[in-house]
Amino acid sequence: MSTTERTRALRRHMIVEARRATVEHGLHGFTIEQLCETVGVSRRTFFNHFASKDDAVLGIEINADVEVIDEYAAGGVVPGELDPLDSVVALAIDQFHRIGIARSDEVLIRQVFEREPALVARFLSATDVQLARITESVRRRFAWDDPTDRRARLVTEAAAALLKVTAETYFDDAFDEATGPAFEALLTENLRLLRAVTTTERESTT
Template sequence: MSPTERTRTLRRRMVVEARRATIEHGLHGFTIEQLCETVGVSRRTFFNHFASKDDAVLGIEQGAMSELLAAYADGSLVPMDLDPLGSIVALAIEQMHVVGLDRADEALVRRVFDAEPLMVAKFLAAADVQLAAVGQAVRERFGWIDPDDRRAQLVAEAAAGLLKVTAGTYFDDAFDESTGPSFDALLTDNLRQLRAAITTTGQDHTA
């Protein structure tokens, strides 16, 4: 296992254990020290990855998104010949590969929200911050620097809608992961359908 893979595995253990502890004891029913003891890491290691216990529960790793967005903006992460919406979809796929995608873990998140409803608002606030950061990265990548140019925001919001629809399908309890498409394939197909919907006259129902 490479150092990068070990780091990702450790980060994932901290997130999963933070979520399990929240479900069992509530967000205020355990300390960072107890979480570190369970995972077998120091406080210093914990804070190298997460700014707070809340961030660990939500899986918000310090600096991880900033690095991805910087690489996206300068063209070193996804090909520069992609159009704006396609480039964000490619970015989302890269992010999923870095963070990892686990339907069982998503079920943990739902249980966290049931146990701590206030975490939903924190999750939505974090999503808004991330969406704004994606929009800024799109501006930098495509040179849309005019403050009145709303294309970057529109593209970022459209991509967020694609991800929401894709996640809604992929994480649905009725979805069969063994026979259904991968998240990447589902997201890519939803992008295709969105493009078809935008360009169709409304008469062709087979696009």
């Protein structure tokens, strides 16, 4: 296992244990020191990865994807011939490969929000910040330098909508993981459906 993989596994371990502790005891029912003891890391190590206990519970890691987003903005990470929407979806798939995704994660975070509803607003705020970062990276990648150009925002919001619909399907209790498509395949299919319906609508009006 590489250093990057070990770091990723450690971060994931801290996130899962923080969420489990929150579900069991509430956000204020355990300390960072207790979490560190459970995971087997020092307080200093914890703060190398997370700015606060809340961030650990929500999985908001310090500078976790800055390098990847910067590389994407510079034309890397995903194939350069992809159009803007395809490239953002490919970036999302790349991130899922890097961090992994499991339906059990969604169940746990749902339980966290049920126990601590106030964290929902914090999560939504963090999501808005991330969307803004992705929007700026799209702007840089495709050299849309005019600050009034709305294309980067439209592309990012469209990709976010695709991810939302895909996640709602994949994490639904009725979804059969054994027979259903993988998250990546489902996201790719939803992108195909979106393009098909928009193309059909365009052709029908010409």
